[in-house]
Amino acid sequence: MKQLPSVKRLWLYNTQVTDLGLEHLKGMAHLQILALDDTQVTDGGLERVKSALHAYGLWEEEWEGRISALPGDLEQPELGLGPAFKRLAGGVDAVFHNGANVNYVLGFKQLRAANVTATRDALRIAEAAGAPFFFISTLRMFDHRLDSVPIREDDAIDMSAAMRIGYAHTKLMSERLVTAAALRGAKTAIFRPGLMCGDGVTGAPNLHDALSLLIRGCVTLGAAPKSPMQINLTSVAYAAQGLLALAQGFGGSGDIWHLVNDTPTAMNRVFRALIKAGYPIKMIPYDAWVVRLRAASERGET
Numbered sequence: 001m002k003q004l005p006s007v008k009r010l011w012l013y014n015t016q017v018t019d020l021g022l023e024h025l026k027g028m029a030h031l032q033i034l035a036l037d038d039t040q041v042t043d044g045g046l047e048r049v050k051s052a053l054h055a056y057g058l059w060e061e062e063w064e065g066r067i068s069a070l071p072g073d074l075e076q077p078e079l080g081l082g083p084a085f086k087r088l089a090g091g092v093d094a095v096f097h098n099g100a101n102v103n104y105v106l107g108f109k110q111l112r113a114a115n116v117t118a119t120r121d122a123l124r125i126a127e128a129a130g131a132p133f134f135f136i137s138t139l140r141m142f143d144h145r146l147d148s149v150p151i152r153e154d155d156a157i158d159m160s161a162a163m164r165i166g167y168a169h170t171k172l173m174s175e176r177l178v179t180a181a182a183l184r185g186a187k188t189a190i191f192r193p194g195l196m197c198g199d200g201v202t203g204a205p206n207l208h209d210a211l212s213l214l215i216r217g218c219v220t221l222g223a224a225p226k227s228p229m230q231i232n233l234t235s236v237a238y239a240a241q242g243l244l245a246l247a248q249g250f251g252g253s254g255d256i257w258h259l260v261n262d263t264p265t266a267m268n269r270v271f272r273a274l275i276k277a278g279y280p281i282k283m284i285p286y287d288a289w290v291v292r293l294r295a296a297s298e299r300g301e302t
Helices: 019-026 042-055 084-088 108-129 166-183 210-221 236-248 267-276 286-298
Strands: 008-012 032-037 067-071 095-097 133-136 188-193 195-197 223-226 233-235 255-259 282-285
Touching: 042 067, 084 108, 095 108, 108 133, 108 166, 133 166, 133 236, 166 188, 188 236, 195 210, 195 236, 210 223, 210 267, 210 286, 223 267, 223 286, 233 236, 236 255, 282 286
Parallel strands: 008 032, 008 095, 032 067, 095 133, 133 188, 188 255, 195 233, 223 282
Antiparallel strands: none
């Protein structure tokens, strides 16, 4: 299998790392990794990465000299990197952009800076360096699918569904930026992972990921959305290993890859499991649930 460039890698994400991010690091043993850190304190950012890796039993001591945290902010121009933004164009061999504000309550305008503008700026670094750009998107643009059939790369996106949720809308717009860059000659690929769930071996979940936050929010509200929506629960190890394998064999541009579980799960099944476990949750219409969730969020309760 062809190896990715082996000098440096810029992997843009907030160091409040995700499951997919942790597994990424585990698979990059031969590379130097530069990580965007939103604490604005370089040492603090590296400690956050190490702490998260330790918590999941993934930290390797030899990584100490290979991971560098760059103070930045996805919501600021040029990723909040300052002078380092222009320097990166001459010092990276590949860009993995996994950074975003994953929030299903906020609207497009509130998420645009962190999710769309940041993607544009990350693309600028990759294009200036002549480096391949790997964008981690989402399957949320297919929320309209209720047929329990696997979602494939050539399936049409339902625009009304994609634009209903601010987060999915920002990912759709970011994908358009990546596609436009590919048409300009940039080397790009888009990956759409399913909803990350716990490690397939230990079962350990990321308590800050979308699924955990959704469950916690429903328990806190005492309500869950009554919806026929299906979700794609995907093992983080499967998604990360698939992403790295596809990236290592990367030879073209404009590719789109789905990192999914071919057996979708009805969201109502998850909520029924919570109720069966004893949580006092009432099933209510989706729109009413969103109103309650937003109100609770404004009160700082979720």
